[in-house]
Amino acid sequence: MFRNTTGAIRPTLKKLGFSNYSEYLSSDHWKNLRKRFYESKECTRDDFGFPRCCACGITGVTLDLHHKSYDMLGNEPLDHLCLLCSSCHGAVHSMGGNVWYATEQLIEEKSDRHSFMRKLIQLIADHFYNVPALKTGIRNLLDNK
Secondary structure: OOOOHHHHHHHHHHHHOOOOHHHHHOOHHHHHHHHHHHHOOOOOEOOOOOEOOOOOOOOOOOEEEEEOOOOOOOOOOHHHEEEEEHHHHHHHHHOOOOHHHHHHHHHHHHHHHHHHHHHHHHHHHHOOOOHHHHHHHHHHHHHOO
């Protein structure tokens, strides 16, 4: 559990019959919700169909099903959840404040970085044997960043 989250949701957990968040995450409700999420269009996947972190895009690691909001705990719509790797999950919760806003900020920040990297990799592939063109392309990419 991350910073400031436990205290804010404790009354809701008690109403739902759970003594703590870990107990909630071990419940049949959460297991069923996870299953529904992984079967839904909300589950972010790579080009091969593997689940991926919705922020950094990593696959092949354990992904956390993250609450973007705890307002509907116990009755979570699937679009209030997303997959995050442990690094991105920790980053969201360390931002403090509104969890939904922090999640969206991280996703936007990481997608901008990934877009830049995809463009850079494409430049290298396109101009591998033409160093002057590669330099020009990288310069233009950096100028437009």
